[in-house]
Amino acid sequence: MKIPILLLLALYCTATSLAFAGGPQATNDNHGPAGIAVDEPLVSARSKLIKQGWKPTRIHTSDNYEYSGVERELAARNFLELDxxxxxxxxxxxFYSKKGACLRVDTIGQQLKDMTVTRWTDECPDASPEPNKDDASQAKKGADLFSPPPPSEIYMRSEQMKKNRILTMDNITERKH
Incomplete structure:
Protein backbone atom coordinates (compact mmCIF):
# COMPACT_ATOMS: atom_id res chain seq x y z
CA MET A 1 0.00 0.00 0.00
CA LYS A 2 2.87 2.37 0.79
CA ILE A 3 4.59 1.80 -2.58
CA PRO A 4 1.66 2.99 -4.75
CA ILE A 5 1.25 6.09 -2.59
CA LEU A 6 4.96 6.86 -2.83
CA LEU A 7 4.83 6.26 -6.60
CA LEU A 8 1.88 8.63 -6.99
CA LEU A 9 3.65 11.24 -4.85
CA ALA A 10 6.81 10.92 -6.99
CA LEU A 11 4.80 11.29 -10.20
CA TYR A 12 2.98 14.32 -8.83
CA CYS A 13 6.26 16.01 -7.81
CA THR A 14 7.85 15.26 -11.16
CA ALA A 15 4.89 16.61 -13.11
CA THR A 16 4.74 19.72 -10.95
CA SER A 17 8.44 20.43 -11.30
CA LEU A 18 8.28 19.93 -15.09
CA ALA A 19 5.31 22.28 -15.34
CA PHE A 20 7.04 25.05 -13.43
CA ALA A 21 10.65 24.36 -14.48
CA GLY A 22 10.78 27.33 -16.81
CA GLY A 23 8.84 29.67 -14.56
CA PRO A 24 7.23 32.41 -16.64
CA GLN A 25 9.27 31.26 -19.69
CA ALA A 26 7.69 27.79 -19.84
CA THR A 27 6.21 26.99 -23.23
CA ASN A 28 3.16 25.08 -24.31
CA ASP A 29 1.33 24.45 -27.59
CA ASN A 30 -0.35 27.87 -27.61
CA HIS A 31 2.33 30.19 -26.24
CA GLY A 32 6.09 30.24 -26.54
CA PRO A 33 8.87 32.05 -24.72
CA ALA A 34 7.86 35.47 -23.40
CA GLY A 35 4.24 34.61 -24.21
CA ILE A 36 4.56 34.82 -28.01
CA ALA A 37 1.82 33.02 -29.91
CA VAL A 38 1.15 31.58 -33.35
CA ASP A 39 -0.41 34.21 -35.65
CA GLU A 40 0.92 37.04 -33.45
CA PRO A 41 2.39 39.95 -35.43
CA LEU A 42 6.20 39.73 -35.63
CA VAL A 43 6.67 43.27 -34.30
CA SER A 44 4.67 42.43 -31.17
CA ALA A 45 6.37 39.05 -30.64
CA ARG A 46 9.82 40.61 -31.07
CA SER A 47 8.98 43.32 -28.54
CA LYS A 48 7.88 40.69 -25.98
CA LEU A 49 11.04 38.65 -26.53
CA ILE A 50 13.34 41.64 -26.09
CA LYS A 51 11.48 42.78 -22.94
CA GLN A 52 11.98 39.27 -21.47
CA GLY A 53 15.74 39.42 -22.09
CA TRP A 54 15.99 37.63 -25.45
CA LYS A 55 18.61 39.31 -27.60
CA PRO A 56 18.45 39.39 -31.41
CA THR A 57 21.28 37.24 -32.78
CA ARG A 58 23.05 39.16 -35.54
CA ILE A 59 23.34 36.76 -38.46
CA HIS A 60 24.80 38.39 -41.58
CA THR A 61 27.43 40.69 -40.13
CA SER A 62 30.49 39.69 -42.13
CA ASP A 63 29.45 37.34 -44.92
CA ASN A 64 28.45 39.93 -47.56
CA TYR A 65 24.95 38.45 -47.72
CA GLU A 66 22.74 40.36 -50.18
CA TYR A 67 19.22 40.87 -48.90
CA SER A 68 16.34 40.63 -51.35
CA GLY A 69 12.57 40.97 -51.23
CA VAL A 70 11.12 41.25 -47.74
CA GLU A 71 14.63 40.69 -46.31
CA ARG A 72 15.57 44.20 -47.46
CA GLU A 73 12.68 45.73 -45.54
CA LEU A 74 13.58 43.82 -42.37
CA ALA A 75 17.28 44.71 -42.65
CA ALA A 76 16.41 48.38 -43.26
CA ARG A 77 14.41 48.33 -40.00
CA ASN A 78 17.33 46.74 -38.10
CA PHE A 79 15.91 43.24 -37.82
CA LEU A 80 19.50 41.97 -37.98
CA GLU A 81 18.48 38.67 -36.40
CA LEU A 82 17.09 37.73 -39.81
CA ASP A 83 18.64 34.60 -41.27
CA PHE A 95 17.18 33.95 -34.25
CA TYR A 96 17.39 35.13 -30.63
CA SER A 97 19.49 34.12 -27.64
CA LYS A 98 19.22 34.36 -23.88
CA LYS A 99 21.67 33.05 -21.27
CA GLY A 100 23.16 30.49 -23.66
CA ALA A 101 19.78 29.33 -24.97
CA CYS A 102 18.80 29.83 -28.61
CA LEU A 103 15.42 30.50 -30.14
CA ARG A 104 14.39 30.27 -33.79
CA VAL A 105 11.22 32.14 -34.76
CA ASP A 106 9.57 31.43 -38.11
CA THR A 107 7.23 33.95 -39.70
CA ILE A 108 5.12 34.43 -42.80
CA GLY A 109 4.13 37.63 -44.56
CA GLN A 110 5.06 39.73 -47.57
CA GLN A 111 5.65 42.96 -45.61
CA LEU A 112 6.75 43.64 -42.06
CA LYS A 113 3.32 44.97 -41.06
CA ASP A 114 1.73 41.69 -42.25
CA MET A 115 4.30 39.27 -40.84
CA THR A 116 3.07 36.84 -38.20
CA VAL A 117 4.71 34.10 -36.14
CA THR A 118 4.09 30.60 -37.49
CA ARG A 119 6.25 28.61 -35.06
CA TRP A 120 9.29 28.68 -32.77
CA THR A 121 11.84 26.15 -31.64
CA ASP A 122 14.94 25.88 -29.44
CA GLU A 123 17.44 26.03 -32.28
CA CYS A 124 20.68 27.91 -32.80
CA PRO A 125 21.79 29.33 -36.14
CA ASP A 126 24.27 27.20 -38.08
CA ALA A 127 27.79 28.37 -37.35
CA SER A 128 30.08 27.62 -40.23
CA PRO A 129 33.62 27.13 -38.96
CA GLU A 130 36.41 29.36 -40.21
CA PRO A 131 38.51 27.43 -42.72
CA ASN A 132 42.14 27.02 -41.74
CA LYS A 133 45.26 26.30 -43.83
CA ASP A 134 45.06 22.55 -43.18
CA ASP A 135 41.49 22.44 -44.50
CA ALA A 136 42.55 24.26 -47.66
CA SER A 137 45.45 21.87 -48.33
CA GLN A 138 43.19 18.85 -47.68
CA ALA A 139 40.60 20.28 -50.07
CA LYS A 140 43.27 20.70 -52.76
CA LYS A 141 44.47 17.10 -52.25
CA GLY A 142 40.87 15.92 -52.53
CA ALA A 143 40.40 17.95 -55.71
CA ASP A 144 43.53 16.36 -57.19
CA LEU A 145 42.00 12.93 -56.71
CA PHE A 146 39.04 13.84 -58.87
CA SER A 147 40.73 16.03 -61.46
CA PRO A 148 41.23 14.42 -64.87
CA PRO A 149 44.74 13.41 -65.95
CA PRO A 150 46.55 15.54 -68.52
CA PRO A 151 45.94 14.65 -72.19
CA SER A 152 49.43 13.15 -72.62
CA GLU A 153 48.70 10.65 -69.84
CA ILE A 154 45.36 9.77 -71.40
CA TYR A 155 47.10 9.08 -74.73
CA MET A 156 49.74 6.89 -73.02
CA ARG A 157 47.02 4.95 -71.18
CA SER A 158 45.03 4.39 -74.37
CA GLU A 159 48.14 3.16 -76.22
CA GLN A 160 48.91 0.77 -73.38
CA MET A 161 45.33 -0.49 -73.42
CA LYS A 162 45.60 -1.11 -77.17
CA LYS A 163 48.81 -3.13 -76.65
CA ASN A 164 47.18 -5.15 -73.88
CA ARG A 165 44.19 -5.79 -76.07
CA ILE A 166 46.36 -6.88 -78.98
CA LEU A 167 48.32 -9.18 -76.72
CA THR A 168 45.14 -10.57 -75.32
CA MET A 169 43.64 -11.09 -78.75
CA ASP A 170 46.86 -12.79 -79.88
CA ASN A 171 46.71 -15.08 -76.87
CA ILE A 172 43.12 -15.98 -77.65
CA THR A 173 43.94 -16.66 -81.29
CA GLU A 174 46.96 -18.79 -80.36
CA ARG A 175 44.88 -20.88 -77.95
CA LYS A 176 42.24 -21.58 -80.56
CA HIS A 177 44.83 -23.07 -82.99
Whole structure:
Protein backbone atom coordinates (compact mmCIF):
# COMPACT_ATOMS: atom_id res chain seq x y z
CA MET A 1 0.00 0.00 0.00
CA LYS A 2 2.87 2.37 0.79
CA ILE A 3 4.59 1.80 -2.58
CA PRO A 4 1.66 2.99 -4.75
CA ILE A 5 1.25 6.09 -2.59
CA LEU A 6 4.96 6.86 -2.83
CA LEU A 7 4.83 6.26 -6.60
CA LEU A 8 1.88 8.63 -6.99
CA LEU A 9 3.65 11.24 -4.85
CA ALA A 10 6.81 10.92 -6.99
CA LEU A 11 4.80 11.29 -10.20
CA TYR A 12 2.98 14.32 -8.83
CA CYS A 13 6.26 16.01 -7.81
CA THR A 14 7.85 15.26 -11.16
CA ALA A 15 4.89 16.61 -13.11
CA THR A 16 4.74 19.72 -10.95
CA SER A 17 8.44 20.43 -11.30
CA LEU A 18 8.28 19.93 -15.09
CA ALA A 19 5.31 22.28 -15.34
CA PHE A 20 7.04 25.05 -13.43
CA ALA A 21 10.65 24.36 -14.48
CA GLY A 22 10.78 27.33 -16.81
CA GLY A 23 8.84 29.67 -14.56
CA PRO A 24 7.23 32.41 -16.64
CA GLN A 25 9.27 31.26 -19.69
CA ALA A 26 7.69 27.79 -19.84
CA THR A 27 6.21 26.99 -23.23
CA ASN A 28 3.16 25.08 -24.31
CA ASP A 29 1.33 24.45 -27.59
CA ASN A 30 -0.35 27.87 -27.61
CA HIS A 31 2.33 30.19 -26.24
CA GLY A 32 6.09 30.24 -26.54
CA PRO A 33 8.87 32.05 -24.72
CA ALA A 34 7.86 35.47 -23.40
CA GLY A 35 4.24 34.61 -24.21
CA ILE A 36 4.56 34.82 -28.01
CA ALA A 37 1.82 33.02 -29.91
CA VAL A 38 1.15 31.58 -33.35
CA ASP A 39 -0.41 34.21 -35.65
CA GLU A 40 0.92 37.04 -33.45
CA PRO A 41 2.39 39.95 -35.43
CA LEU A 42 6.20 39.73 -35.63
CA VAL A 43 6.67 43.27 -34.30
CA SER A 44 4.67 42.43 -31.17
CA ALA A 45 6.37 39.05 -30.64
CA ARG A 46 9.82 40.61 -31.07
CA SER A 47 8.98 43.32 -28.54
CA LYS A 48 7.88 40.69 -25.98
CA LEU A 49 11.04 38.65 -26.53
CA ILE A 50 13.34 41.64 -26.09
CA LYS A 51 11.48 42.78 -22.94
CA GLN A 52 11.98 39.27 -21.47
CA GLY A 53 15.74 39.42 -22.09
CA TRP A 54 15.99 37.63 -25.45
CA LYS A 55 18.61 39.31 -27.60
CA PRO A 56 18.45 39.39 -31.41
CA THR A 57 21.28 37.24 -32.78
CA ARG A 58 23.05 39.16 -35.54
CA ILE A 59 23.34 36.76 -38.46
CA HIS A 60 24.80 38.39 -41.58
CA THR A 61 27.43 40.69 -40.13
CA SER A 62 30.49 39.69 -42.13
CA ASP A 63 29.45 37.34 -44.92
CA ASN A 64 28.45 39.93 -47.56
CA TYR A 65 24.95 38.45 -47.72
CA GLU A 66 22.74 40.36 -50.18
CA TYR A 67 19.22 40.87 -48.90
CA SER A 68 16.34 40.63 -51.35
CA GLY A 69 12.57 40.97 -51.23
CA VAL A 70 11.12 41.25 -47.74
CA GLU A 71 14.63 40.69 -46.31
CA ARG A 72 15.57 44.20 -47.46
CA GLU A 73 12.68 45.73 -45.54
CA LEU A 74 13.58 43.82 -42.37
CA ALA A 75 17.28 44.71 -42.65
CA ALA A 76 16.41 48.38 -43.26
CA ARG A 77 14.41 48.33 -40.00
CA ASN A 78 17.33 46.74 -38.10
CA PHE A 79 15.91 43.24 -37.82
CA LEU A 80 19.50 41.97 -37.98
CA GLU A 81 18.48 38.67 -36.40
CA LEU A 82 17.09 37.73 -39.81
CA ASP A 83 18.64 34.60 -41.27
CA UNK A 84 16.72 34.22 -44.52
CA UNK A 85 13.33 34.52 -46.21
CA UNK A 86 11.93 32.32 -48.94
CA UNK A 87 11.03 33.87 -52.28
CA UNK A 88 7.88 31.89 -52.97
CA UNK A 89 5.96 32.22 -49.70
CA UNK A 90 7.73 35.00 -47.77
CA UNK A 91 8.52 32.73 -44.86
CA UNK A 92 11.37 34.12 -42.75
CA UNK A 93 13.63 32.73 -40.04
CA UNK A 94 14.92 34.89 -37.18
CA PHE A 95 17.18 33.95 -34.25
CA TYR A 96 17.39 35.13 -30.63
CA SER A 97 19.49 34.12 -27.64
CA LYS A 98 19.22 34.36 -23.88
CA LYS A 99 21.67 33.05 -21.27
CA GLY A 100 23.16 30.49 -23.66
CA ALA A 101 19.78 29.33 -24.97
CA CYS A 102 18.80 29.83 -28.61
CA LEU A 103 15.42 30.50 -30.14
CA ARG A 104 14.39 30.27 -33.79
CA VAL A 105 11.22 32.14 -34.76
CA ASP A 106 9.57 31.43 -38.11
CA THR A 107 7.23 33.95 -39.70
CA ILE A 108 5.12 34.43 -42.80
CA GLY A 109 4.13 37.63 -44.56
CA GLN A 110 5.06 39.73 -47.57
CA GLN A 111 5.65 42.96 -45.61
CA LEU A 112 6.75 43.64 -42.06
CA LYS A 113 3.32 44.97 -41.06
CA ASP A 114 1.73 41.69 -42.25
CA MET A 115 4.30 39.27 -40.84
CA THR A 116 3.07 36.84 -38.20
CA VAL A 117 4.71 34.10 -36.14
CA THR A 118 4.09 30.60 -37.49
CA ARG A 119 6.25 28.61 -35.06
CA TRP A 120 9.29 28.68 -32.77
CA THR A 121 11.84 26.15 -31.64
CA ASP A 122 14.94 25.88 -29.44
CA GLU A 123 17.44 26.03 -32.28
CA CYS A 124 20.68 27.91 -32.80
CA PRO A 125 21.79 29.33 -36.14
CA ASP A 126 24.27 27.20 -38.08
CA ALA A 127 27.79 28.37 -37.35
CA SER A 128 30.08 27.62 -40.23
CA PRO A 129 33.62 27.13 -38.96
CA GLU A 130 36.41 29.36 -40.21
CA PRO A 131 38.51 27.43 -42.72
CA ASN A 132 42.14 27.02 -41.74
CA LYS A 133 45.26 26.30 -43.83
CA ASP A 134 45.06 22.55 -43.18
CA ASP A 135 41.49 22.44 -44.50
CA ALA A 136 42.55 24.26 -47.66
CA SER A 137 45.45 21.87 -48.33
CA GLN A 138 43.19 18.85 -47.68
CA ALA A 139 40.60 20.28 -50.07
CA LYS A 140 43.27 20.70 -52.76
CA LYS A 141 44.47 17.10 -52.25
CA GLY A 142 40.87 15.92 -52.53
CA ALA A 143 40.40 17.95 -55.71
CA ASP A 144 43.53 16.36 -57.19
CA LEU A 145 42.00 12.93 -56.71
CA PHE A 146 39.04 13.84 -58.87
CA SER A 147 40.73 16.03 -61.46
CA PRO A 148 41.23 14.42 -64.87
CA PRO A 149 44.74 13.41 -65.95
CA PRO A 150 46.55 15.54 -68.52
CA PRO A 151 45.94 14.65 -72.19
CA SER A 152 49.43 13.15 -72.62
CA GLU A 153 48.70 10.65 -69.84
CA ILE A 154 45.36 9.77 -71.40
CA TYR A 155 47.10 9.08 -74.73
CA MET A 156 49.74 6.89 -73.02
CA ARG A 157 47.02 4.95 -71.18
CA SER A 158 45.03 4.39 -74.37
CA GLU A 159 48.14 3.16 -76.22
CA GLN A 160 48.91 0.77 -73.38
CA MET A 161 45.33 -0.49 -73.42
CA LYS A 162 45.60 -1.11 -77.17
CA LYS A 163 48.81 -3.13 -76.65
CA ASN A 164 47.18 -5.15 -73.88
CA ARG A 165 44.19 -5.79 -76.07
CA ILE A 166 46.36 -6.88 -78.98
CA LEU A 167 48.32 -9.18 -76.72
CA THR A 168 45.14 -10.57 -75.32
CA MET A 169 43.64 -11.09 -78.75
CA ASP A 170 46.86 -12.79 -79.88
CA ASN A 171 46.71 -15.08 -76.87
CA ILE A 172 43.12 -15.98 -77.65
CA THR A 173 43.94 -16.66 -81.29
CA GLU A 174 46.96 -18.79 -80.36
CA ARG A 175 44.88 -20.88 -77.95
CA LYS A 176 42.24 -21.58 -80.56
CA HIS A 177 44.83 -23.07 -82.99
Missing amino acids: TCSFDSSRCIL
